[in-house]
Amino acid sequence: MMLRVSSEFAGTAAALGAITEGQNVDSGVPGQAGLISLVEASLDADRSGELPAARVQVEAELGAAALVDAAAVIGNFERMTRIADGTGIPLDEPVAAMSADLREDLGINGFGSADRTPAIGWFKQQLFRLLGPMVIRRMARQMNSD
Amino acid sequence: MQSEAAAPYFSYSNSPWPIRADLREAFLYTWDMLARPGSWLIGAERVQIAREVRQARTCALCARRKAALSPYAEQGTHDGDHGTLTDMQVDVVHRLVTDPSRLTERWLTDVAASGIRIEAYVEILSVVVAVVAIDAFHRTLGFELETLPEPVAGEPTGYRPAAAEAGGAWVPMVPLEKVSAEDADIYAGMGRAANVISAMSVVPDGVRMLRTQSAVMYLEVTDVANASRNGGRSLSRPQIELTAARVSAMNDCFY
Numbered sequence: 001m002m003l004r005v006s007s008e009f010a011g012t013a014a015a016l017g018a019i020t021e022g023q024n025v026d027s028g029v030p031g032q033a034g035l036i037s038l039v040e041a042s043l044d045a046d047r048s049g050e051l052p053a054a055r056v057q058v059e060a061e062l063g064a065a066a067l068v069d070a071a072a073v074i075g076n077f078e079r080m081t082r083i084a085d086g087t088g089i090p091l092d093e094p095v096a097a098m099s100a101d102l103r104e105d106l107g108i109n110g111f112g113s114a115d116r117t118p119a120i121g122w123f124k125q126q127l128f129r130l131l132g133p134m135v136i137r138r139m140a141r142q143m144n145s146d
Numbered sequence: 147m148q149s150e151a152a153a154p155y156f157s158y159s160n161s162p163w164p165i166r167a168d169l170r171e172a173f174l175y176t177w178d179m180l181a182r183p184g185s186w187l188i189g190a191e192r193v194q195i196a197r198e199v200r201q202a203r204t205c206a207l208c209a210r211r212k213a214a215l216s217p218y219a220e221q222g223t224h225d226g227d228h229g230t231l232t233d234m235q236v237d238v239v240h241r242l243v244t245d246p247s248r249l250t251e252r253w254l255t256d257v258a259a260s261g262i263r264i265e266a267y268v269e270i271l272s273v274v275v276a277v278v279a280i281d282a283f284h285r286t287l288g289f290e291l292e293t294l295p296e297p298v299a300g301e302p303t304g305y306r307p308a309a310a311e312a313g314g315a316w317v318p319m320v321p322l323e324k325v326s327a328e329d330a331d332i333y334a335g336m337g338r339a340a341n342v343i344s345a346m347s348v349v350p351d352g353v354r355m356l357r358t359q360s361a362v363m364y365l366e367v368t369d370v371a372n373a374s375r376n377g378g379r380s381l382s383r384p385q386i387e388l389t390a391a392r393v394s395a396m397n398d399c400f401y
Contacts, residue, residue, distance in 0.1 A: 029384045039392045042286040045203070051288060064163040065380035068287070072169060073381070073389045075283035076363035079275040080342060081399035083356070085246035086271045088254070088316030089341035 034058035035070055042074050155292055163287070168362040173292070175358050176276050181295035185305045185349050186266035187273075189297030194229040195239055195270055196277045196294050201226030202243035209244075217241070217248045234260040235270065242274045247398035251316045265306055265348050268317055272352025279359055310348040320347040332357070335368040343367055364390070 026032065034057035041050040058067045083089075156173045158165040180196055181189050202208055207222040214220050228236045238257055241249060258264055284291055309324035322339040325332065325347075332353040333339050339347075346352035357367060361377075364386070369375040376383040 027388055029388045030382070031385055032388060035385060035389050036392055038286065039389055039396065042282065043393065043396045048285075051286065055286075055288065059163070062385070063380055066385075068163050068165060068169075069379040069381045069386075070389055071283050071286035072363040073386055074286050074393055075279040075281075076360055077390045077393035078282040078397070079279035079356070079359065081394050081397040082242055082246045082275045082278060083271065083345050084342055084399055085249055085397075086242050086275075087268070087345040088249075088251055089345050090314060091341075 031058070031062045031066070034061045038067075038070055039074055042071075043078075155295070158289075161287070161289070166362065169283075172358050172362045173280050176280060176355055177292070177295045179351060179355055180273060180276065182298045183300040183302045184269050184273075184351060186263065186269045186302050188302060189300065190229070191231060191235075192269075192273050193294050193297045194231050195235070195273045198224075198226065198228065198231065198236055198239040199243050199274055199277045199281065200291060202240040205240055205244070208240050211241075212245050217245050232261075234262055238262070238267065238270055239274055242271060243278060254316050264317055268346050268349045268352060272346050272349055272355060276355045276359065279363060283363070305350075307348060307350060315341065315345060317345065318348045319344040320350075335366075340367075340370075 029035075034054060037050065037054040038058050041047045041054045055067060058070055062070075155177050156170045158170065180192055182192075183189050184192055187195075201224070205225040207220060207224050210220040210222075211217045223233075224236050224240050231239075234257060241253075254264075254267065257267055262270075281291055283289075307320045307326060307329055309320045309326060310318040311321065311324075312318050319341075320329065320332075322333045322336060322344070329347075329350045332347060332350050333343070336343070343353065343356070346356065360367060364370075365375060365377045369377060373383055376386060379386065381389070
């Protein structure tokens, strides 16, 4: 969801399919090719041989500091995913409501851990389906004015 | 904690890229916390858990389980030298490292029934995830994994926040509005605590390690909800979030 909101703020809504489909979808986020390659080579042991080339690509496209920052983000979310899956926490309700359509579109509801989050009632779903995009754009404008 | 000049860990002197000082400071803090007795585990156990995190990555049993339709289909012994950890403690670490998305509440109930109290499980989790994060950083940049610290002698504190309560997750958590003055720092600056921050709050030091690492590896937790913030990084916020989301998706993490 934060990719959606942050990209709205930046002025160009990202194509979110890149989250689940990697390079098969152009998110419109600059540097996607190197960043996705770095993630996939880092997480997939069978592709670890691709890491040197991925590092070169990220550094060439985004710079050395960005490469280090990207590695840090990868480490961070290797941690956070295990906290979530290791404790059985559900999605926080506002996030669950705001992301219902997004999760459906990306097929995330098919993840095994999805059943930890209670289903959002029909009324709330419809409410956020209608108001969600407007709320996100408003959040982006408000953040821009900070 | 040792002074920066004297600390033998995370020197990065041979790194081809500049490594931010705040990353190094957070990693040194983690290593210091790792070596010390925790709430339920002694230092030697905590360091051995860190060692297991690394052993899990090349464990043949874990590889078979990951490939199997059910994580319970494969039985056997985990590879490596396990020190004084029990078989269940080793299994907990290996599953958290290699197949976390298929963990279930039933599994955790079995863990508790084996004699590992739930608070100790959360402490194991807090050590596992702290080491996973740093090791992933090193692996991504092609660095050798950092040498583990020497354990510090001493007994666990046995500290359990009185306000920790069941509900909403598989583990007890401390609600933000009930956190004690002693532990108030774990929710400092937060008007509302996301579940992923509260998740390890029954072991407050686990949250402290999380917030210390997260602030330099991602964002200060208080900045996460503001999509205009990028923590001063060289990546834009959309680039940060794309990277984060791809990691999460590859881990089949619904949250």
